[in-house]
Amino acid sequence: MKVVVDYDLCESNAVCMQVAPEIFEVRDDDFLYVLNETPDESLREKLVESVQRCPKQAISIEED
Amino acid sequence: MDSICIVGASLAGIRAAQTLRSDGFSGQIVLVGDELEKPYDRPPLSKEALFDPAYNEGEPLYLVKGQDYDALELEERLGWRATSLNVEERIVEIGEVGETITKTEQIQTDAILLATGARAINIFRENLAGVYTLRSFEDCVVIRHELLALAEQVESKQAKSKRVAIVGAGFIGCEVAAVARWLGLEVSLIEMASQPLSRVLGEEIGACVADIHREKGVDVHLNTMVEGLIGEEPNRVEGLYLVPFVAGEGNGATPKTAEKEELPADLVIVGVGATPNIEWLEGSGLALDEENKGVLCDEYCLAAENIACAGDMASWMNLRYKKQMRVEHWDNAIEQSKFAVRNLLAGGTSSKSKGIQEPFAPIPWFWSDQYEHKIQLSGIPSIDSKTVEFEILDGSIEEKKFAAVFKQNGKVTGIFGLNTPRLVMTNRHLIESDFPFPP
Numbered sequence A: 001m002k003v004v005v006d007y008d009l010c011e012s013n014a015v016c017m018q019v020a021p022e023i024f025e026v027r028d029d030d031f032l033y034v035l036n037e038t039p040d041e042s043l044r045e046k047l048v049e050s051v052q053r054c055p056k057q058a059i060s061i062e063e064d
Numbered sequence B: 001m002d003s004i005c006i007v008g009a010s011l012a013g014i015r016a017a018q019t020l021r022s023d024g025f026s027g028q029i030v031l032v033g034d035e036l037e038k039p040y041d042r043p044p045l046s047k048e049a050l051f052d053p054a055y056n057e058g059e060p061l062y063l064v065k066g067q068d069y070d071a072l073e074l075e076e077r078l079g080w081r082a083t084s085l086n087v088e089e090r091i092v093e094i095g096e097v098g099e100t101i102t103k104t105e106q107i108q109t110d111a112i113l114l115a116t117g118a119r120a121i122n123i124f125r126e127n128l129a130g131v132y133t134l135r136s137f138e139d140c141v142v143i144r145h146e147l148l149a150l151a152e153q154v155e156s157k158q159a160k161s162k163r164v165a166i167v168g169a170g171f172i173g174c175e176v177a178a179v180a181r182w183l184g185l186e187v188s189l190i191e192m193a194s195q196p197l198s199r200v201l202g203e204e205i206g207a208c209v210a211d212i213h214r215e216k217g218v219d220v221h222l223n224t225m226v227e228g229l230i231g232e233e234p235n236r237v238e239g240l241y242l243v244p245f246v247a248g249e250g251n252g253a254t255p256k257t258a259e260k261e262e263l264p265a266d267l268v269i270v271g272v273g274a275t276p277n278i279e280w281l282e283g284s285g286l287a288l289d290e291e292n293k294g295v296l297c298d299e300y301c302l303a304a305e306n307i308a309c310a311g312d313m314a315s316w317m318n319l320r321y322k323k324q325m326r327v328e329h330w331d332n333a334i335e336q337s338k339f340a341v342r343n344l345l346a347g348g349t350s351s352k353s354k355g356i357q358e359p360f361a362p363i364p365w366f367w368s369d370q371y372e373h374k375i376q377l378s379g380i381p382s383i384d385s386k387t388v389e390f391e392i393l394d395g396s397i398e399e400k401k402f403a404a405v406f407k408q409n410g411k412v413t414g415i416f417g418l419n420t421p422r423l424v425m426t427n428r429h430l431i432e433s434d435f436p437f438p439p
């Protein structure tokens, strides 16, 4: 699975980083960085939760 | 547990269904909702959906799209309203929404999730056109048309100016004010309290929000009550009667008021808050929470055996704060629905669940977008008393970019951010350490 972020929608509120710090990081420059674009299956639950809790619907998952 | 009925097909309801399926629940899920649309997102309704040409006017922003929605295998009853609940037998009686309800059905399931949310309060009795509350996609479409039509009249110089009066400077009122200004309309924002959002954010930060709106040209009326609408029924509204309080005179119960004023307006939006949709549960035997309104639930979000609640209509015991509370925030509806259905699964006989119930004890989180400004709030600033104190963590109020820490009795109760969205989340641990859970 692949993490896709629509940066036009993202407002850097770090909700995803709170849920899945292994995948997302909002840095001091206030931009969101995806640390791991193709996370392991074991991170699926956290990634799904990030998708559901992103207030801007900016995250989606692309299946292989 | 082999079957569940989810009543309320919106944020809490659909996220509950998603949790059930991703937890491996393969039984029957009946989703009952009195709106015809599939579950959609409400926050855009007072923001981009109200004016942005990029936003598809024909349909709302759905919460689960296409194949992902189909994969949930829901038995939908959209356009059906729950009318009563039998708690012992777990039967939800529903009726198809029409002029009157003629067709009815009974749904009997092993478990029930109540997620009927809240509706906007309208304080006006007058039957005048051009007066709206905003809660649903339908409301949004109508208000959008009204706003765009007024803007068009100004732009084409048919009218010199057009005024939108917004009653209540809560989050939704403030957001609609921003949209109307963006469209080039005159805006009056009328609030009973001494500052916008002051009940949540206190005087000083409330004053900063008022400044934001004044800077953008909004005519802000504080300490002002709206006494009624101007206009002849059933024609269009022509304005409002305002009654300003005289600051520092009279007392809380009987404040001194000044002379009544007339404020002309072409459109009136009422944003004075919401009330939970729980009337249909009267007589069901479920306890209702008088103080917070809402259905009374325990720390597991359970209202009765095999019946749970989530979202805007649930009043539950948040053990982190040891307080019964009801929270009308987007993120809360999602999180609570997850706990609620997992606790239903755990209490039932499903072999998939761990069989352990978990208390729902969140630190609330909320956001609001007004103009280019991003507001974020974590925690509950005034958890212990009415006055709130704060310290600036970063930036300054003057530059309209700051993060603040709210404190009460030496404890960090909340983090507020204006245009510092990251800092609100990354400083949440300060609340966490003063209000730990488990203790």
Ligand SMILES: Cc1cc2nc3c(=O)[nH]c(=O)nc-3n(C[C@H](O)[C@H](O)[C@H](O)COP(=O)(O)OP(=O)(O)OC[C@H]3O[C@@H](n4cnc5c(N)ncnc54)[C@H](O)[C@@H]3O)c2cc1C
Residues within 6 Å of the ligand: B007, B008, B009, B010, B011, B012, B013, B032, B033, B034, B035, B042, B043, B044, B045, B046, B080, B081, B082, B083, B115, B116, B117, B118, B119, B134, B135, B136, B172, B277, B280, B310, B311, B312, B313, B327, B328, B329, B330, B331, B333, B365, B366, B367, B368, B369
């Ligand atoms: C315009 C607007 C802007 C918002 N902006 C923000 C924001 O920026 N940030 C934020 O944190 N929160 C925001 N919110 C709040 C957030 O949208 C709500 O907290 C959230 O929608 C609550 O979800 P819910 O599922 O509990 O209830 P609701 O979304 O209210 O859904 C309840 C559903 O149940 C249906 N229903 C009611 N009674 C019955 C019945 N008897 N039978 C069947 N169906 C029934 C209703 O029609 C509705 O579809 C906003 C809300 C609105 C209205």
Ligand code: SF4
Residues within 6 Å of the ligand: A005, A009, A010, A011, A012, A013, A014, A015, A016, A017, A024, A026, A032, A053, A054, A055, A056, A057, A058, A059
């Ligand atoms: S939760 Fe969404 S909006 Fe927030 S930082 Fe992550 S992607 Fe951006």
